[in-house]
Amino acid sequence: MHNAVKVLISEDEIRERVHALGRQIEADYHGKPLTIAAVLTGSLIVLADLIRRIGVPHRIALIQASSYKGATTTATTLVINESFAPDVADRDVLLLDDILDTGQTLSALIRHVNDRGARSVRTAVLLRKIGRQEVPLEPDYCGFTIPNAFVVGYGLDYDDDYRHLPYVGILDGPEATPH
Numbered sequence: 327m328h329n330a331v332k333v334l335i336s337e338d339e340i341r342e343r344v345h346a347l348g349r350q351i352e353a354d355y356h357g358k359p360l361t362i363a364a365v366l367t368g369s370l371i372v373l374a375d376l377i378r379r380i381g382v383p384h385r386i387a388l389i390q391a392s393s394y395k396g397a398t399t400t401a402t403t404l405v406i407n408e409s410f411a412p413d414v415a416d417r418d419v420l421l422l423d424d425i426l427d428t429g430q431t432l433s434a435l436i437r438h439v440n441d442r443g444a445r446s447v448r449t450a451v452l453l454r455k456i457g458r459q460e461v462p463l464e465p466d467y468c469g470f471t472i473p474n475a476f477v478v479g480y481g482l483d484y485d486d487d488y489r490h491l492p493y494v495g496i497l498d499g500p501e502a503t504p505h
């Protein structure tokens with residue numbers, strides 16, 4: 327059973343914005359050894375739509391990052407699996423995530439990719455949530471800024487569901503409090 331989802335960003339708005347970001351990235355990375363490193367699983371949908379708007383050669387890397395809250399401290403440990411990430415040494419890496427929330431994931435991945443010898447590292451996010459960031463980080467490319475609500479669709483999940491929705495929506499109902 328699905329909870330009700332209220333549309334926040336429509337399919338048309340997403341398409342238009344993703345196309346614009348693609349054109350911008352294409353211009354910025356012209357003639358550069360670009361690798362787009364997408365953070366699984368939420369960024370898969372935006373990755374597929376975005377790269378078809380980037381008309382310059384580029385590679386794709388997939389990175390899995392799972393965060394675990396410490397039982398006794400507030401520290402978060404990020405476990406990174408890069409089995410599907412080709413060598414990023416001397417590549418211009420663009421990290422792509424579905425949403426910038428606390429910023430913990432992307433800031434750890436920036437350090438990680440730098441340690442791997444990337445030529446440059448930038449970040450792109452489809453969404454940025456207001457008022458949640460714990461780590462200072464300005465994404466280089468951002469689709470939309472959204473209010474502090476739990477959103478699903480266009481790759482974003484609640485309990486691994488709702489990723490297939492073609493729009494971004496706010497999840498309604500008693501379950502919508504996963505943080």
Ligand code: IMP
Nearest residue numbers: 426427428429430431475476477482483
């Ligand atoms: P951060 O490290 O807190 O910035 O975590 C970002 C990750 O948290 C994203 O990649 C999402 O997987 C997840 N996340 C944060 N907010 C939401 C949301 O509103 N809906 C779905 N997933 C979210």
Ligand code: MG
Nearest residue numbers: 366367368424
């Ligand atoms: Mg995610």
